[in-house]
Amino acid sequence: xxxxxxxxxxxxxxxxxxxxxxxxxxxxxxxxxxxxxxxxxxxxxxxxxxxxxxxxxxxxxxxxxxxxxxxxxxxxxxxxxxxxxxxxxxxxxxxxxxxxx
Amino acid sequence: xxxxxxxxxxxxxxxxxxxxxxxxxxxxxxxxxxxxxxxxxxxxxxxxxxxxxxxxxxxxxxxxxxxxxxxxxxxxxxxxxxxxxxxxxxxxxxxxxxxxxxxxxxxxxxxxxxxxxxxxxxxxxxxxxxxxxxxxxxxxxxxxxxxxxxxxxxxxxxxxxxxxxxxxxxxxxxxxxxxxxxxxx
Numbered sequence: 001x002x003x004x005x006x007x008x009x010x011x012x013x014x015x016x017x018x019x020x021x022x023x024x025x026x027x028x029x030x031x032x033x034x035x036x037x038x039x040x041x042x043x044x045x046x047x048x049x050x051x052x053x054x055x056x057x058x059x060x061x062x063x064x065x066x067x068x069x070x071x072x073x074x075x076x077x078x079x080x081x082x083x084x085x086x087x088x089x090x091x092x093x094x095x096x097x098x099x100x101x
Numbered sequence: 102x103x104x105x106x107x108x109x110x111x112x113x114x115x116x117x118x119x120x121x122x123x124x125x126x127x128x129x130x131x132x133x134x135x136x137x138x139x140x141x142x143x144x145x146x147x148x149x150x151x152x153x154x155x156x157x158x159x160x161x162x163x164x165x166x167x168x169x170x171x172x173x174x175x176x177x178x179x180x181x182x183x184x185x186x187x188x189x190x191x192x193x194x195x196x197x198x199x200x201x202x203x204x205x206x207x208x209x210x211x212x213x214x215x216x217x218x219x220x221x222x223x224x225x226x227x228x229x230x231x232x233x234x235x236x237x238x239x240x241x242x243x244x245x246x247x248x249x250x251x252x253x254x255x256x257x258x259x260x261x262x263x264x265x266x267x268x269x270x271x272x273x274x275x276x277x278x279x280x281x282x283x284x285x286x
Contacts, residue, residue: 023150023153024146024147024150025150025153025154025162034165034168035162035165035166035168035169036165036168036169036171036172036173037172039143039169039173040172040173043173053142056149063152064149064152064153065145065148065149065152066149067146067149067150067153068142068145068146068149
């Protein structure tokens with residue numbers, strides 16, 4: 001996957017809590033990436049096996065349809081970890097707050 | 102150009118946008134997600150996401166999905182249409198055995214009308230110096246029929262349905278040669 005500012009931002013947001021379930025819009029807000037950029041990126045990550053998706057249990061919610069969630073796979077954690085490591089040494093991403101994740 | 106910009110920035114436009122995105126966001130979003138192919142999970146996902154947000158956020162969310170639909174939904178739709186067209190072509194190719202000249206002629210005549218069919222058949226056979234009902238033409242006729250059906254199948258949903266139905270009929274009648282009607286061009 002091409003390394004862009006958006007990918008690094010999404011990687012940061014995902015790796016903030018790698019074991020959690022992530023929701024599309026919530027992820028876009030945390031990463032600061034627009035939905036139009038985030039959703040195609042999520043699709044690519046799913047295709048490459050970096051993530052798996054699922055749907056909320058309909059019996060636990062009321063008044064709205066179940067939402068789709070995304071979870072990182074082991075492969076995804078490794079790949080995104082590598083993306084972040086490379087981004088730290090890349091001058092293009094100096095403006096981003098890359099923590100020690 | 103100036104008029105367009107003025108129209109876009111006028112209070113009336115703002116009011117309309119507020120009404121559309123603010124009071125009927127679910128409706129507008131459901132319309133937007135129709136751009137995605139029917140089986141795409143993003144359709145349900147975006148609608149479900151909407152009801153998780155506060156009323157104020159919904160307005161921005163729906164507006165934002167215009168971009169999502171444009172950059173993700175539209176390419177998905179195009180790919181899906183191309184894939185389904187290829188699938189129909191492959192199915193038609195696989196399912197048509199040699200149906201025999203009468204059935205092939207009748208099938209093509211159903212799609213194009215008798216005059217056009219005769220013209221196309223005559224041109225093909227004339228080029229090869231054969232009579233229209235020469236048995237040597239059977240393979241050619243089958244290929245030609247398949248090509249005609251495919252040509253028609255790309256023109257719309259009804260045509261695709263019609264081509265599939267015709268292909269099925271060809272298959273059935275091709276398998277049972279004794280049921281072939283004796284139709285000659």
